[in-house]
Amino acid sequence: MTERKSEWLSRVASKYRVVLVEPTYQINIGYVARCMKNFGFRDLVLVKPRVHMLSEAAIFSAHARDLLLKYCWVVDDLEEALTGIDLVVGTTGKIPRGYDPLRAYLTPREFAEKARDYNGNIALLFGREDIGLKNTELEVCDLVVHVPANPKYPILNLSHAVAIILYEIFIGERSKYGKGVDGRKIPRRSEMKILLQYFSEILEKTGYPASRRRRAELTFRRVIARSMISKEELYAFMGFFRKILVRVRQVDEA
Amino acid sequence: MTERKSEWLSRVASKYRVVLVEPTYQINIGYVARCMKNFGFRDLVLVKPRVHMLSEAAIFSAHARDLLLKYCWVVDDLEEALTGIDLVVGTTGKIPRGYDPLRAYLTPREFAEKARDYNGNIALLFGREDIGLKNTELEVCDLVVHVPANPKYPILNLSHAVAIILYEIFIGERSKYGKGVDGRKIPRRSEMKILLQYFSEILEKTGYPASRRRRAELTFRRVIARSMISKEELYAFMGFFRKILVRVRQVDEA
Numbered sequence: 001m002t003e004r005k006s007e008w009l010s011r012v013a014s015k016y017r018v019v020l021v022e023p024t025y026q027i028n029i030g031y032v033a034r035c036m037k038n039f040g041f042r043d044l045v046l047v048k049p050r051v052h053m054l055s056e057a058a059i060f061s062a063h064a065r066d067l068l069l070k071y072c073w074v075v076d077d078l079e080e081a082l083t084g085i086d087l088v089v090g091t092t093g094k095i096p097r098g099y100d101p102l103r104a105y106l107t108p109r110e111f112a113e114k115a116r117d118y119n120g121n122i123a124l125l126f127g128r129e130d131i132g133l134k135n136t137e138l139e140v141c142d143l144v145v146h147v148p149a150n151p152k153y154p155i156l157n158l159s160h161a162v163a164i165i166l167y168e169i170f171i172g173e174r175s176k177y178g179k180g181v182d183g184r185k186i187p188r189r190s191e192m193k194i195l196l197q198y199f200s201e202i203l204e205k206t207g208y209p210a211s212r213r214r215r216a217e218l219t220f221r222r223v224i225a226r227s228m229i230s231k232e233e234l235y236a237f238m239g240f241f242r243k244i245l246v247r248v249r250q251v252d253e254a
Numbered sequence: 255m256t257e258r259k260s261e262w263l264s265r266v267a268s269k270y271r272v273v274l275v276e277p278t279y280q281i282n283i284g285y286v287a288r289c290m291k292n293f294g295f296r297d298l299v300l301v302k303p304r305v306h307m308l309s310e311a312a313i314f315s316a317h318a319r320d321l322l323l324k325y326c327w328v329v330d331d332l333e334e335a336l337t338g339i340d341l342v343v344g345t346t347g348k349i350p351r352g353y354d355p356l357r358a359y360l361t362p363r364e365f366a367e368k369a370r371d372y373n374g375n376i377a378l379l380f381g382r383e384d385i386g387l388k389n390t391e392l393e394v395c396d397l398v399v400h401v402p403a404n405p406k407y408p409i410l411n412l413s414h415a416v417a418i419i420l421y422e423i424f425i426g427e428r429s430k431y432g433k434g435v436d437g438r439k440i441p442r443r444s445e446m447k448i449l450l451q452y453f454s455e456i457l458e459k460t461g462y463p464a465s466r467r468r469r470a471e472l473t474f475r476r477v478i479a480r481s482m483i484s485k486e487e488l489y490a491f492m493g494f495f496r497k498i499l500v501r502v503r504q505v506d507e508a
Contacts, residue, residue, distance in 0.1 A: 009404060011407075013298070018398070023395070027281070029413060031414070034410075034411055034412075034414075035410070035414055036408070037404060037407045038403045038404055038407055038408065038410050038414075039404055039405075040404040040406075046394060054278070060411075063407050063409075064407065098486070101487075104484070104487060106482070109425070110482060120366070126471060147421070148293040149292045149293060149422070149424070150263060150291060150292055150293055150423065150424075152263075152291075152294075153291045153292055153317050155292075155316065155317075156288075156292050156417070157263065157285060157288055157289075157316070159414065160285070160289055160292075160413065160417040161419050162415060163410070163414040164417060164418060164421050165416060167401070167418050170402070170403070170404075171363070171402065187408075228364060230357075230358070232352070233355075236355070
């Protein structure tokens with residue numbers, strides 16, 4: 001189980017590369033590194049960074065400092081950053097009103113769903129803090145991703161755009177391993193049925209009017225189902241209910 | 255159209271409140287304000303902030319400075335921050351291995367799906383940069399949200415956790431207005447059929463072997479469908495194809 005877990009995560013680490021084109025602020029580089037580690041990413045390339053040291057970046061990267069030291073490299077041009085890459089994905093905060101093929105985009109979620117089933121290596125390009133990626137750079141990209149936002153202020157800070165896109169990729173890749181959106185255990189239908197039977201018996205034994213029982217059962221069932229109850233929570237409920245049952249059965253027998 | 259757009263966004267602005275409990279760094283407060291405006295949020299409450307000025311926060315908030323000036327208020331205790339709130343939602347970066355009802359959580363996406371259909375006012379609580387929310391604060395919460403992340407380093411920076419959760423809420427609320435995950439126009443089935451007919455006729459007129467035509471049509475259809483083509487893109491394709499058709503028909507007639 002743990003092995004399979006680390007397997008898909010190391011797949012994320014080797015499949016994706018984050019490329020920052022001419023980043024200006026160390027704080028952003030640091031935060032990007034932290035977000036990368038938070039979501040299992042590893043390789044970071046800086047294309048002509050406008051900073052010459054990464055000491056401040058290291059502070060903001062927190063526990064992702066090792067990523068900056070070991071897996072971050074600096075190159076002089078974009079092509080160099082794309083060595084060994086099969087699919088180049090650009091990002092943009094600006095989208096045109098009308099249709100423009102250069103910026104025809106996928107949302108992070110749409111992209112993550114496709115990327116999950118893609119077997120090649122993917123570079124994720126993020127542009128400068130002020131003007132983003134240039135058109136000539138977007139032309140190099142196979143796909144463009146745009147984070148939907150408030151039309152009144154759609155431009156996210158660089159590291160926050162990175163966070164959202166890496167988060168979506170993480171969720172997408174993780175879902176491939178049959179764990180749903182996260183790793184919680186989901187109760188089986190048979191387990192849920194036991195809980196519902198307990199509830200029914202409690203209704204019966206507590207003298208709940210027979211004519212309204214069906215409706216009550218359904219209400220309970222709907223609420224529990226909507227709560228997306230986990231296996232552990234279900235077992236906890238069973239525990240409560242068994243206690244109640246033991247008690248009401250005693251009363252019943254007396 | 256524009257009116258409906260601003261309507262749902264102003265609903266987001268009045269429905270949710272972001273509460274930061276004892277934040278320490280101005281940069282985080284600034285970035286949180288920016289993320290809030292990026293996703294249409296407005297009201298920010300700081301509970302006992304450990305900073306006494308917001309000048310640096312204002313810089314990092316960029317074009318969300320107005321939010322800090324007009325819609326951010328400071329209170330002395332959590333209860334005061336929850337005035338007028340119907341549902342209190344905590345956040346945690348730490349989740350226990352076993353089941354712990356205090357931290358039984360929803361993912362941001364699960365929460366966003368529920369929140370979308372909820373008509374009351376919601377407070378989103380985010381804890382301190384170092385230790386998060388205390389257990390006594392989590393006990394005040396009706397729900398807890400946790401951002402799934404790399405088990406090796408699951409703790410996100412405060413503002414990035416805020417970004418991801420607000421992004422999910424934004425996407426959820428927006429989807430309620432029938433626009434899918436974003437605002438692009440989706441082509442109708444009838445429009446798609448016209449494009450496929452164009453393609454078929456092109457195959458026919460260009461002398462593509464009849465025996466392999468069905469397979470080719472299907473391939474085209476699958477690729478186009480997987481691309482999640484927009485209405486504008488579809489019309490662009492129709493334009494290309496009409497041009498081709500006019501030409502091949504001429505050749506055909508000659």
